[in-house]
Structures are given as C-alpha cells and as structure tokens.
Amino acid sequence: MIYLDNAATTRRKPPQVIDAVVNAMTTMGNAARGAHSSSLEASRALYDARCKLAKLLGCPQPDHVIFTANSTEALNIAINGTLNPGDHVISTDLEHNSVLRPLYRLEEAGTISLDFVPADRLGNIDYAGFERLIRPETRAIVCTHGSNLTGTLVDLKRVGEICRRNSLLFIVDASQTAGAVPVHMEEMGVDILCFTGHKGLMGPQGTGGLCVRPGVEIRPWKVGGSGVHSYDRSQPQDYPTRLEAGTLNSHGIMGLSAALDFIQEVGVEEIARHEAALTRRFYDGVSRIDGVTVYGDFSQPERGAIVTLNIRDYDSAEMSDALSQAYDIATRPGAHCAPRMHQALGTVDQGAVRFSFAWYNTQEEVDAAIQAVAELAQR
Amino acid sequence: MIYLDNAATTRRKPPQVIDAVVNAMTTMGNAARGAHSSSLEASRALYDARCKLAKLLGCPQPDHVIFTANSTEALNIAINGTLNPGDHVISTDLEHNSVLRPLYRLEEAGTISLDFVPADRLGNIDYAGFERLIRPETRAIVCTHGSNLTGTLVDLKRVGEICRRNSLLFIVDASQTAGAVPVHMEEMGVDILCFTGHKGLMGPQGTGGLCVRPGVEIRPWKVGGSGVHSYDRSQPQDYPTRLEAGTLNSHGIMGLSAALDFIQEVGVEEIARHEAALTRRFYDGVSRIDGVTVYGDFSQPERGAIVTLNIRDYDSAEMSDALSQAYDIATRPGAHCAPRMHQALGTVDQGAVRFSFAWYNTQEEVDAAIQAVAELAQR
Numbered sequence: 216m217i218y219l220d221n222a223a224t225t226r227r228k229p230p231q232v233i234d235a236v237v238n239a240m241t242t243m244g245n246a247a248r249g250a251h252s253s254s255l256e257a258s259r260a261l262y263d264a265r266c267k268l269a270k271l272l273g274c275p276q277p278d279h280v281i282f283t284a285n286s287t288e289a290l291n292i293a294i295n296g297t298l299n300p301g302d303h304v305i306s307t308d309l310e311h312n313s314v315l316r317p318l319y320r321l322e323e324a325g326t327i328s329l330d331f332v333p334a335d336r337l338g339n340i341d342y343a344g345f346e347r348l349i350r351p352e353t354r355a356i357v358c359t360h361g362s363n364l365t366g367t368l369v370d371l372k373r374v375g376e377i378c379r380r381n382s383l384l385f386i387v388d389a390s391q392t393a394g395a396v397p398v399h400m401e402e403m404g405v406d407i408l409c410f411t412g413h414k415g416l417m418g419p420q421g422t423g424g425l426c427v428r429p430g431v432e433i434r435p436w437k438v439g440g441s442g443v444h445s446y447d448r449s450q451p452q453d454y455p456t457r458l459e460a461g462t463l464n465s466h467g468i469m470g471l472s473a474a475l476d477f478i479q480e481v482g483v484e485e486i487a488r489h490e491a492a493l494t495r496r497f498y499d500g501v502s503r504i505d506g507v508t509v510y511g512d513f514s515q516p517e518r519g520a521i522v523t524l525n526i527r528d529y530d531s532a533e534m535s536d537a538l539s540q541a542y543d544i545a546t547r548p549g550a551h552c553a554p555r556m557h558q559a560l561g562t563v564d565q566g567a568v569r570f571s572f573a574w575y576n577t578q579e580e581v582d583a584a585i586q587a588v589a590e591l592a593q594r
Numbered sequence: 595m596i597y598l599d600n601a602a603t604t605r606r607k608p609p610q611v612i613d614a615v616v617n618a619m620t621t622m623g624n625a626a627r628g629a630h631s632s633s634l635e636a637s638r639a640l641y642d643a644r645c646k647l648a649k650l651l652g653c654p655q656p657d658h659v660i661f662t663a664n665s666t667e668a669l670n671i672a673i674n675g676t677l678n679p680g681d682h683v684i685s686t687d688l689e690h691n692s693v694l695r696p697l698y699r700l701e702e703a704g705t706i707s708l709d710f711v712p713a714d715r716l717g718n719i720d721y722a723g724f725e726r727l728i729r730p731e732t733r734a735i736v737c738t739h740g741s742n743l744t745g746t747l748v749d750l751k752r753v754g755e756i757c758r759r760n761s762l763l764f765i766v767d768a769s770q771t772a773g774a775v776p777v778h779m780e781e782m783g784v785d786i787l788c789f790t791g792h793k794g795l796m797g798p799q800g801t802g803g804l805c806v807r808p809g810v811e812i813r814p815w816k817v818g819g820s821g822v823h824s825y826d827r828s829q830p831q832d833y834p835t836r837l838e839a840g841t842l843n844s845h846g847i848m849g850l851s852a853a854l855d856f857i858q859e860v861g862v863e864e865i866a867r868h869e870a871a872l873t874r875r876f877y878d879g880v881s882r883i884d885g886v887t888v889y890g891d892f893s894q895p896e897r898g899a900i901v902t903l904n905i906r907d908y909d910s911a912e913m914s915d916a917l918s919q920a921y922d923i924a925t926r927p928g929a930h931c932a933p934r935m936h937q938a939l940g941t942v943d944q945g946a947v948r949f950s951f952a953w954y955n956t957q958e959e960v961d962a963a964i965q966a967v968a969e970l971a972q973r
C-alpha cells in the first residue's frame with residue numbers, strides 16, 4: 216500500500232517506537248501508584264518523556280507538559296478550562312471540529328461570544344483580521360498552526376505578538392505540525408499548545424497532550440485518582456497532576472518517547488525539508504494535469520505536507536475509492552472535519568481528496584500517486 | 595520480581611495482547627477517518643472489540659460500549675453527563691477518588707447534594723442504608739463493584755433492585771472487577787458500567803470505557819472530530835460517537851481485544867476461582883502471623899483478589915519499601931485514593947500495604963510473600 220493519509224495518522228512508525236511499547240507492556244507498573252521499582256521506573260520514564268516534549272516544542276517547564284488521550288481532549292481542556300462567562304473569543308476558518316465544537320458548545324450555552332477570521336478562496340487569512348475583531352471583552356485567540364485540509368500554516372509568531380499586545384490568551388492546535396515543522400511555543404508567544412502523538416510525532420494512537428506556559432491557570436477537566444494528596448476532596452493543584460486524573464497511557468507514552476528520540480536524531484528541520492520536497496513534487500505533478508483543481512496557496516514559502524484536490528466534478532469519495540482499489544493508494548476524501556474551510560474553498564458538496572505525506576514516504580510513491588491521478592483524470 | 599500490585603495494573607499481559615498491539619502499530623490506519631482498507635479494517639476491528647466487551651460485561655448493544663482513556667474518564671463522563679442541578683446522589687464509603695472527586699466537585703458547585711452509605715470497621719456496608727437515604731430528589735446511586743482497598747464486593751444485583759424500585763440511575767465503577775469476577779450489567783440492573791482495560795481485563799494502559807444501557811442519555815463530554823456529520827455544529831448524537839471525540843487509542847484497544855479473547859478462552863469463572871484461591875491462601879497465611887492486622891471481611895463468600903494489612907504500627911510505606919528492596923515483592927502502601935474507606939478502617943495515619951493478585955500469580959509467589967511478611971513481623 217502507498218499510504219498517503221498521514222494527516223489522519225502516520226501509519227508507519229520508527230521501529231524503536233514499537234520496541235518501546237513492547238518493552239513497556241512487559242515491564243512497566245503503574246506510575247505514581249506504588250513505591251516498588253516497576254512503578255518508580257514508570258514515573259521516571261514519564262518525566263523523561265515530558266522533558267523531551269518540552270525541549271522539542273519549546274515549553275519552559277517539563278512539569279507543564281500534560282498528557283491526554285488525544286489532541287481533541289487537550290483542546291477541550293484548554294478551551295473549557297480557561298474561558299469564563301462573558302468572554303469573547305476569536306478563531307479562524309481554518310479550524311478543525313476539535314476547536315470548533317468546543318467553542319460552539321460554549322457559545323450555544325451563552326457562555327462566550329465568538330468571531331472568526333475568514334479564509335479566502337485560497338485558504339489564507341488576513342492577519343489584520345484578528346485585530347479588527349478584538350473588543351474589550353476579548354479574552355483569547357484559539358487557532359490552528361496548520362490547516363488539516365490545505366496544509367496552510369498560520370504564522371504563530373505574528374498571532375502571538377497580537378495576543379501579547381492585547382493581553383489575550385493564545386491557545387494553539389498543533390495537531391498537524393508538532394514533529395513535522397519547527398514549533399517553539401515560548402518564542403511564538405503561545406500560552407497553551409495542544410498536540411497529538413500519532414501524527415507528525417510518529418508515536419502510538421492514544422497519546423497527545425498540552426504544553427502550558429507557567430502562570431497560565433487551567434481548571435481541572437476530569438478529576439479522580441492522582442496517586443498523591445489522596446485525602447483532598449479536589450484534584451491536586453500542581454501541574455501535571457491537576458489535569459491528569461487516572462492512569463495514564465504509559466505504554467503508549469513510552470512509544471511516543473522513543474519517537475521523540477528518533478525525531479531529535481533526524482531533526483525536525485530535516486523532516487520538514489523532506490516532506491516539503493515530496494509535497495512540492497506532488498503539487499508540481501498534479502497541478503499541470505488537465506481537470507485537476509488543487510486547493511490552497513502553494514506560493515507560501517512554508518506549508519504542511521498536504522495536497523488536497525478534486526478532478527472536475529468527480530465525487531471525492533468515489534475518487535478516493537478508485538485510488539484505493541485500483542492503485543492501492545490510501546488517501547482521505549470528504550469533509551475532513553473542517554467545515555468552515557470547505558465553505559471558504561467552495562468544496563462543501565464535493566468534498567476533496569487529501570494526499571498527506573510523512574517522513575517514510577518516498578519520491579517513487581509520490582510519482583505513482585501523480586500517475587494515478589493523471590489516469591483517473593483521463594477517464 | 596514477585597508482582598503483587600495487580601489492583602494498580604496487571605503488569606503481566608497474555609502474550610497475544612502484545613502481538614496485537616504490535617500488529618496494530620504496523621498496519622493500522624485511523625478508524626472512521628478514511629475509506630482505504632487500513633482505515634476500514636481499523637473501524638471493523640474496533641467494532642469487534644465493542645462486541646467482545648458487550649458480551650463479557652452483559653451490555654445489550656455493542657454500539658453502546660464507549661471507549662475512553664481510563665476508568666476515571668468514564669466515571670467523569672457518566673457523572674457529569676447525567677446529573678442535573680438539584681439532584682441528590684447516594685454513594686458509599688468504599689469509593690475511589692475517581693468516583694468521589696467528580697461527585698464532590700458537583701456538590702461544591704452547588705449542583706447536587708450527596709450522601710454516603712457508611713462502611714463499618716470491616717469495610718462492609720448495610721444495604722438498607724441506601725433505602726434510608728433515598729428522598730424525592732434522589733436521582734442516582736453511584737457505587738463501586740469492588741473496593742480497591744479491601745477487595746470487598748458490593749452486591750450489585752441487590753443495589754440494582756433498589757434502583758429499579760425507586761427509579762434511580764445506577765452508575766457502577768467496575769475498575770477492580772471487570773475481567774476478574776463475573777459482571778453482567780443487564781442482569782445486575784446497571785445503567786452505566788465504567789471499566790478500565792489494564793487491570794482485570796489484562797489489556798494495555800490507556801484503555802477503558804463505559805457500557806451504557808440503551809435509553810440512558812449521557813451528555814457529550816469532550817467534543818470535536820467525529821469523522822461523520824462534519825458540518826454539524828455539535829457532536830453527533832448517536833452512541834458511541836456522541837462520547838468519543840478525536841482519534842481513539844486503537845493500538846491499545848487492539849491489545850484489549852486480544853486480552854478479551856484470552857479471558858473468554860480461560861473463562862472469567864476460572865480466573866475468579868484461581869485468584870480467590872491465591873487470596874484465601876495468602877489470607878490464611880498472614881492472618882495467623884503475630885502482629886499482623888488484615889483489613890476487610892474474609893467471611894464473605896465472594897471478594898476481590900486483594901489482601902490489605904499492617905504490621906503493628908510499622909509505617910506502610912516503609913514496609914512496602916522493605917518488601918521491594920529485601921524480597922523484590924511489589925505491593926502498594928499508603929492511601930490508595932480511597933480516603934473514606936481508610937477512615938472507616940481506622941488507617942488514615944498509617945496507610946496500609948495492599949497485596950493484590952491476578953491470573954499469572956502462583957502459589958509459590960503467595961508463599962514467598964507470606965514468608966516475607968512473617969519475617970518483617972518478627973523484626
């Protein structure tokens with residue numbers, strides 16, 4: 216199979232990721248739940264994973280790296296744990312439902328009011344749009360680092376500066392970028408950075424988390440067993456325990472930790488360069504095929520490793536099926552959980568077929584995919 | 595190492611569990627996030643795991659088996675997603691903080707009022723206590739199936755009958771029992787059964803969930819990407835999607851699924867018989883050692899595979915350390931996230947050392963642990 220659905224999950228993981236999960240599943244106790252060696256080693260290994268994430272993502276303190284089941288949980292924690300009645304929030308048309316639905320829920324409950332910086336037909340936003348929408352009650356900007364539909368990157372540093380200037384909380388969804396392009400939350404002025412472990416970070420599913428700038432207060436989300444302060448009626452206030460009730464997915468996190476070693480070894484810049492080269496090659500190949508429409512702006516110097524396209528009025532689900540059945544190429548069709556972006560691009564009815572690349576993809580795979588698109592376009 | 599901390603996590607898993615996780619990590623796409631074969635296979639495999647859980651735990655519909663990161667998340671979803679302002683809730687002194695803290699939080703917010711059926715010095719509850727506490731506003735009983743401190747089992751069928759008679763919602767924490775003793779939510783009259791995957795079910799950490807009786811409405815907890823109905827502003831209403839935003843821990847769930855095959859093969863009754871024999875053997879051995887106090891009621895015909903004890907006024911953390919360092923026996927000391935039960939047993943200051951047994955433990959390990967306790971008691 217030529218797997219080009221890496222924006223959904225990177226199917227191929229570095230071999231040491233699998234070894235680390237196997238090792239954890241055969242030796243590990245429950246972290247912070249005992250004093251015997253297998254429990255203590257589990258606690259140390261988890262802390263080690265926090266340190267690696269803090270380093271990779273530019274989080275000032277390892278104990279402010281919180282583990283969650285996925286990026287969606289991290290975003291729900293960040294959004295529900297910081298916003299208060301009366302707050303106004305600014306987001307963008309680029310967002311995934313993991314940002315939109317928590318915000319819509321608070322809006323529909325009458326808790327917050329909400330505005331969106333619009334995307335144009337190329338999927339770009341006008342950064343001045345953020346400042347135009349700011350009003351006295353504005354409390355936060357919640358925005359993605361990279362569109363999961365077009366690969367468009369948001370200039371976080373620029374948005375971070377707007378947040379600093381206006382004393383706004385800056386919550387970022389780095390689901391599509393962590394591990395695949397450089398991210399440094401401190402330098403970018405990000406207050407809460409939400410990430411998933413199983414995409415660009417090449418770890419197991421069931422991992423993810425949020426990095427919290429020291430000083431940012433987030434109310435507990437799920438509460439329960441903490442292994443410490445058992446007699447308190449409420450969740451302990453210290454990070455990371457404040458946001459981590461119950462047993463962590465330590466087996467998965469050990470895989471993520473090994474993936475972080477791999478990424479440090481190869482270098483995020485090198486990964487970004489490789490993925491950008493594949494993306495450009497694919498874009499150059501498909502964009503000159505008669506009948507193909509590629510979405511997004513490919514004149515931008517930096518972007519995610521995603522090319523989304525349609526062939527004339529070919530239904531996107533049918534095209535993705537044909538790619539799977541006739542060419543064994545895995546892509547993703549349909550709506551991609553990004554409804555506002557589809558509205559901006561004009562692809563609500565047709566959906567679109569997304570090709571997304573990762574470290575393990577090759578030029579040969581890209582060329583085979585270009586060839587397949589060319590053949591389908593000739594039908 | 596002699597691992598006797600299975601109530602925290604079963605460290606040894608059936609070999610096919612590890613094989614299944616490795617297989618998932620090398621072949622699986624993202625379930626419900628594409629139409630290519632690796633994504634479709636992931637969806638089918640997840641449904642298969644739901645079917646196995648529904649069968650094992652007596653849940654009438656596989657699509658009412660919801661996956662979560664752990665039992666704590668399941669309990670937070672159940673408690674926060676069903677209770678309404680003004681509700682009165684009855685729980686017990688046996689509960690873990692994963693039940694207590696979500697309830698305390700709602701009580702402190704003024705949302706619910708709360709009463710507890712007390713445990714006596716043996717850790718037993720008087721079932722008539724539930725009926726004595728019922729008032730017109732009582733909406734739910736939330737209770738554990740088995741104490742994580744003493745192994746005391748609650749007669750769920752009896753409590754379920756009280757709930758039916760009084761039209762109360764019955765939420766059960768089966769963290770200590772699922773997989774280790776027979777559980778049948780329908781026969782026991784349970785409305786929502788919360789479980790973890792990494793204890794008695796012998797699956798990976800990062801797995802767990804809740805089984806919901808058809809007709810029971812639970813409000814969404816985290817909301818976000820669902821892979822379906824992408825243009826709706828709110829989370830889709832159908833189970834399991836209603837409660838499962840974001841990418842699931844499919845790698846872990848595949849391990850859990852293999853563990854469920856193992857459990858079906860061996861039989862829960864056989865597992866329960868084996869664990870009960872080890873528990874009884876250990877109890878008989880330690881209870882006759884001079885200076886040892888065992889907590890809980892061992893005259894009950896059925897109980898969890900837990901024996902918790904102290905030696906005179908020996909600090910429980912020091913005793914657990916000594917067991918680990920001098921005998922390489924893993925146990926758990928301290929407060930066990932069960933503050934009300936420690937109050938009932940009178941072990942708040944000293945804590946207690948918990949020995950907990952699982953399928954892979956042997957008579958020889960039990961005998962070595964008895965010998966170790968005897969030696970420590972002679973010091």
